[in-house]
Amino acid sequence: MKQNILRSKLIKIFKKHKLSKEHSKICADYLIKAELVEAKSHGLTRLKMYCNRIQKKLINPKPKIKIKKISQSISHIDADNSIGFVSADIAVKQAIKNAKRTGIGLVAVKRSGHFGLSSFYAEQAVKKRLIVFCFTNAPPALAPHGAKKSLFGTNPICFGVPAGKTPFILDTSVSMINRGRIRHAHKLRRKIPYGVALNKFGKITTNAKQALQGTQLPIAGFKGSGLAWMVDILSGILTGSSHSGKTKDPFDDFSGPQNVGHLFITINPKIFIGKNFDKEMKKSIKIIKNLPKARGCDKILYPGERKNNTYKKNLKKDILIPSIIIKEIEKLDVI
Amino acid sequence: MKQNILRSKLIKIFKKHKLSKEHSKICADYLIKAELVEAKSHGLTRLKMYCNRIQKKLINPKPKIKIKKISQSISHIDADNSIGFVSADIAVKQAIKNAKRTGIGLVAVKRSGHFGLSSFYAEQAVKKRLIVFCFTNAPPALAPHGAKKSLFGTNPICFGVPAGKTPFILDTSVSMINRGRIRHAHKLRRKIPYGVALNKFGKITTNAKQALQGTQLPIAGFKGSGLAWMVDILSGILTGSSHSGKTKDPFDDFSGPQNVGHLFITINPKIFIGKNFDKEMKKSIKIIKNLPKARGCDKILYPGERKNNTYKKNLKKDILIPSIIIKEIEKLDVI
Numbered sequence: 001m002k003q004n005i006l007r008s009k010l011i012k013i014f015k016k017h018k019l020s021k022e023h024s025k026i027c028a029d030y031l032i033k034a035e036l037v038e039a040k041s042h043g044l045t046r047l048k049m050y051c052n053r054i055q056k057k058l059i060n061p062k063p064k065i066k067i068k069k070i071s072q073s074i075s076h077i078d079a080d081n082s083i084g085f086v087s088a089d090i091a092v093k094q095a096i097k098n099a100k101r102t103g104i105g106l107v108a109v110k111r112s113g114h115f116g117l118s119s120f121y122a123e124q125a126v127k128k129r130l131i132v133f134c135f136t137n138a139p140p141a142l143a144p145h146g147a148k149k150s151l152f153g154t155n156p157i158c159f160g161v162p163a164g165k166t167p168f169i170l171d172t173s174v175s176m177i178n179r180g181r182i183r184h185a186h187k188l189r190r191k192i193p194y195g196v197a198l199n200k201f202g203k204i205t206t207n208a209k210q211a212l213q214g215t216q217l218p219i220a221g222f223k224g225s226g227l228a229w230m231v232d233i234l235s236g237i238l239t240g241s242s243h244s245g246k247t248k249d250p251f252d253d254f255s256g257p258q259n260v261g262h263l264f265i266t267i268n269p270k271i272f273i274g275k276n277f278d279k280e281m282k283k284s285i286k287i288i289k290n291l292p293k294a295r296g297c298d299k300i301l302y303p304g305e306r307k308n309n310t311y312k313k314n315l316k317k318d319i320l321i322p323s324i325i326i327k328e329i330e331k332l333d334v335i
Numbered sequence: 336m337k338q339n340i341l342r343s344k345l346i347k348i349f350k351k352h353k354l355s356k357e358h359s360k361i362c363a364d365y366l367i368k369a370e371l372v373e374a375k376s377h378g379l380t381r382l383k384m385y386c387n388r389i390q391k392k393l394i395n396p397k398p399k400i401k402i403k404k405i406s407q408s409i410s411h412i413d414a415d416n417s418i419g420f421v422s423a424d425i426a427v428k429q430a431i432k433n434a435k436r437t438g439i440g441l442v443a444v445k446r447s448g449h450f451g452l453s454s455f456y457a458e459q460a461v462k463k464r465l466i467v468f469c470f471t472n473a474p475p476a477l478a479p480h481g482a483k484k485s486l487f488g489t490n491p492i493c494f495g496v497p498a499g500k501t502p503f504i505l506d507t508s509v510s511m512i513n514r515g516r517i518r519h520a521h522k523l524r525r526k527i528p529y530g531v532a533l534n535k536f537g538k539i540t541t542n543a544k545q546a547l548q549g550t551q552l553p554i555a556g557f558k559g560s561g562l563a564w565m566v567d568i569l570s571g572i573l574t575g576s577s578h579s580g581k582t583k584d585p586f587d588d589f590s591g592p593q594n595v596g597h598l599f600i601t602i603n604p605k606i607f608i609g610k611n612f613d614k615e616m617k618k619s620i621k622i623i624k625n626l627p628k629a630r631g632c633d634k635i636l637y638p639g640e641r642k643n644n645t646y647k648k649n650l651k652k653d654i655l656i657p658s659i660i661i662k663e664i665e666k667l668d669v670i
Contacts, residue, residue, distance in 0.1 A: 076606075103441070104408055104409060106602065131573070143626075147626035147632075148627050149627050170565055222638075226505040226507060233503075240607055243615065244618065267441065272575055273575040284579040293482060303557075
């Protein structure tokens, strides 16, 4: 589908669901961006879910988002159950302001929802020449180390740094693969890789449905489990949001709003060594790119480069949408 | 060896190496603590190395450590090539002060050295009821994803949170195991586990010496590699220290000071939700401990609990020291 047609359709759909024009545009743009970087699991495959939750009054289409100033550096945002895109967009902009003013920004968001890809928020801060951390929690998907029941979300760690034209953005879930990929595989009836998830009996499975009913595996055992807990503390407990398995699954659990939390930390990279930061960052990338390559590797990429290349490749192309999702869009467009 | 005798010996040795009494005590205490938590790789096995580097004027025994105030929250410390323990100890205390004053602290240290276990600094902040991140870089040990040459250190991510009597402290290297464990195995002529390191020809090895000559494996491929790069940026580039493979190996490279960097971020956990933070943190631990256990697991522990239990178990015991290291101590004590 042509991008401008898709964008109009999405804006229309969100407006029909009572979002303001401005908020509808934000949501449409984030969804399209997810498609352009081919993070299909965070793109249009979620549209119907967002609309469902709005219809069921679990996402507030007209949120009164309150920003409480704690200090010049620190802000606390009550998202009033907004769609995640909108509150996270406000939050990262606030975190940018705070760091520009004082060198460091800390912005916590409570009562929010799934916000798509963390890297899009990180990118905004990086484009303003800041280092940034984005943390968010998510519904149960991973068993804590030693347990056999899912509790932590796949809780991404996202870290961004200005690095010339293409931002350095590490956006990594602490699970072997992200849950969205499993959902997407399930929707399209595809298999998932071996060794990334267990079924409900604790056996490795490549069946997406069984994996969703079972539990995903964290990276590196107790290390990944510890990192997942860390992200839950930072984005869930610290911000005053749901945590410890209480974050509701947006697809399956309609018993209340998700109450997801986000945390953004922004740092001006020039506070300690001034312009030398950019110089040294460039040097780091050059040194690493010039290392002798492992077999099968032509080129060493830094985190974020591949995504950026994909984005640029797709920027002027039509978006390929599976027929199941086309039908969902058409149906929502008609309502 | 009795702890008080060992402590006196260590203080004497450091004083002989021209450290002040106060700095000698700090070093002795951190080394003994590493032994008590059974992190042997960060304990007495390193004593001779520290002394060697002092003798070769690569560690400055009488550093003029300068603390530059950037703002109420932010400080930059020039460690003047001090032994890592001393500058990191000063830095975390400064980070605690900054967060107590403003809610958030950011302290960067440049021109420092290996500082032992990150968790000891995290613990200090946690005992002052703060959330803390400690980052430090280290000499080349891991190949970046796509490369076949070591460049990143095992660069630990250390995160601490107040959690009742026992602090929640996640202290995890981004390598499959920490380099100190391989060094320690090498020293005692033991094997290392399968699948954690490659020899210089790129094959998996369980021989510690070959592993030290080869490269260690990061956790979870590009994820671990990305996290290692993140830690190098935060503690190396941002602080104005060595980075991208330039951090000198304290055991092997006597061509100059190590120029290690550290970064401490401290956050008052009560800034957003007040006392509820402690309540929710307790709830989180309770929920997770009560999950159904995986086969072979009696009890779910949170990060830091095992180390704390080990510490308490050993607190009143003599310290068992391998004869090779006893000889090193006796020799240094006599000089």
